[in-house]
Amino acid sequence: MVLYLIPKTSIFGAILLTGYVGGTIITHLRLGEPVYTHIALGVLAWLGLYLRRLGSAKSSGQPEPRGALVAQGAVAPSAFITSAQKRGL
Numbered sequence: 001m002v003l004y005l006i007p008k009t010s011i012f013g014a015i016l017l018t019g020y021v022g023g024t025i026i027t028h029l030r031l032g033e034p035v036y037t038h039i040a041l042g043v044l045a046w047l048g049l050y051l052r053r054l055g056s057a058k059s060s061g062q063p064e065p066r067g068a069l070v071a072q073g074a075v076a077p078s079a080f081i082t083s084a085q086k087r088g089l
Helices: 007-031 036-059 066-072
Strands: none
Touching: 007 036
16 A cells, blocks of 8 residues: 555556455455445546546646647647648648
């Protein structure tokens, strides 16, 4: 769990946490118990990691990919038309 909390090792920590949760899921399936909470824990671990990386990228001022700018309407799709397309070739 500590590896998941440290930013440099968070992906490795998430992989280890997923393996641990997978083991608990198999154990509870063998006993015939519900596993919904364990599945939710695994999904939340990866969702939290994704949201943390997304938030740190936005706060650090890194530029967004060009496709994201088009999807948000910041760049008109016509900006990607080449001069050959404009001439009708």
